[in-house]
Amino acid sequence: MDSLLDFTDKVVLITGAASGFGKQLAIDFSARGAKLVIGDLNIEGLNAVAETLAGPVTVIKCDVSKEDECKAMVDAAIENYGQLDIAINNAGISHGYIPLHQMTDEIMDLQFDINIKGVVYGMKHQIEAMMPKGDGVILNVSSMAGLGGAPNISAYSAAKHAVIGLTKTAAVEYARKGIRVNAVCPFFTLTPMVADGELIGDTKESTQEILARSCPMKRLGQPVEITNVMLMMCSPGNSFMNGQCIAVDGGMSAM
Numbered sequence: 679m680d681s682l683l684d685f686t687d688k689v690v691l692i693t694g695a696a697s698g699f700g701k702q703l704a705i706d707f708s709a710r711g712a713k714l715v716i717g718d719l720n721i722e723g724l725n726a727v728a729e730t731l732a733g734p735v736t737v738i739k740c741d742v743s744k745e746d747e748c749k750a751m752v753d754a755a756i757e758n759y760g761q762l763d764i765a766i767n768n769a770g771i772s773h774g775y776i777p778l779h780q781m782t783d784e785i786m787d788l789q790f791d792i793n794i795k796g797v798v799y800g801m802k803h804q805i806e807a808m809m810p811k812g813d814g815v816i817l818n819v820s821s822m823a824g825l826g827g828a829p830n831i832s833a834y835s836a837a838k839h840a841v842i843g844l845t846k847t848a849a850v851e852y853a854r855k856g857i858r859v860n861a862v863c864p865f866f867t868l869t870p871m872v873a874d875g876e877l878i879g880d881t882k883e884s885t886q887e888i889l890a891r892s893c894p895m896k897r898l899g900q901p902v903e904i905t906n907v908m909l910m911m912c913s914p915g916n917s918f919m920n921g922q923c924i925a926v927d928g929g930m931s932a933m
């Protein structure tokens with residue numbers, strides 16, 4: 679295996695691993711030798727992912743909006759494998775398309791609790807576990823909606839901007855402790871979140887065409903096109919990238 683993508687015996691924690699990016703990451707890290715701790719609200723989905731993996735995996739039901747459940751994932755990494763090397767704060771939710779003047783407290787609270795607090799709780803305990811050994815990698819999942827305005831998903835956009843603030847701040851705070859913290863910012867990608875999401879056209883296909891219009895490549899991303907970049911960002915060879923929020927967007931941010 680190319681050493682740049684060799685994760686042999688690395689202990690990797692992934693939230694939201696029952697579906698989409700998290701599921702693909704579990705498959706890819708495991709295939710490259712990692713020992714996994716995977717969490718999600720959806721325990722059946724997690725177990726189905728775990729059954730496809732050949733390597734060591736610990737499955738934990740984890741709602742990232744609950745601090746004790748985020749801590750339990752980190753504790754499991756330490757108890758089962760003795761350390762935590764890489765943590766990916768990937769769990770997240772979108773919300774229905776709604777103009778800002780109709781925004782509700784319920785939508786805002788869910789975005790805050792899951793997409794922001796979930797990342798804070800995760801990083802808090804992951805950093806604590808990584809500090810004693812003086813190295814670690816944290817990758818947060820933001821969005822293109824975290825780098826710019828996102829019409830009709832303002833609460834999601836605000837939450838994903840917050841993930842970038844948290845990422846940059848943690849990167850600066852813990853750089854001297856040997857912990858790198860970065861974020862990935864995908865454009866719309868065909869995970870279940872988008873493929874089975876709210877229709878804005880008459881059909882799924884026309885909805886995807888509408889979403890793809892703002893992308894220079896005029897298509898949506900495939901999950902593996904995002905997770906390949908995430909693997910590279912976690913690579914042991916990528917040791918000087920810190921505090922970066924990397925767009926994977928078919929060229930959208932170049933316009």
Ligand SMILES: NC(=O)c1ccc[n+]([C@@H]2O[C@H](COP(=O)([O-])OP(=O)(O)OC[C@H]3O[C@@H](n4cnc5c(N)ncnc54)[C@H](O)[C@@H]3O)[C@@H](O)[C@H]2O)c1
Nearest residue numbers: 694696697698699719741742769770821866867869870871
């Ligand atoms: N798909 C896209 O177009 C896109 C673009 C940019 C960013 N993202 C982000 O990527 C991340 C992964 O999303 P995805 O596209 O794979 O979607 P997905 O819906 O396929 O997967 C998300 C997973 O997170 C889990 N989850 C939801 N709430 C949770 C909670 N409170 N605690 C633990 N797990 C929870 C779900 O059960 C699901 O398994 C999210 O943070 C999302 O905001 C997605």
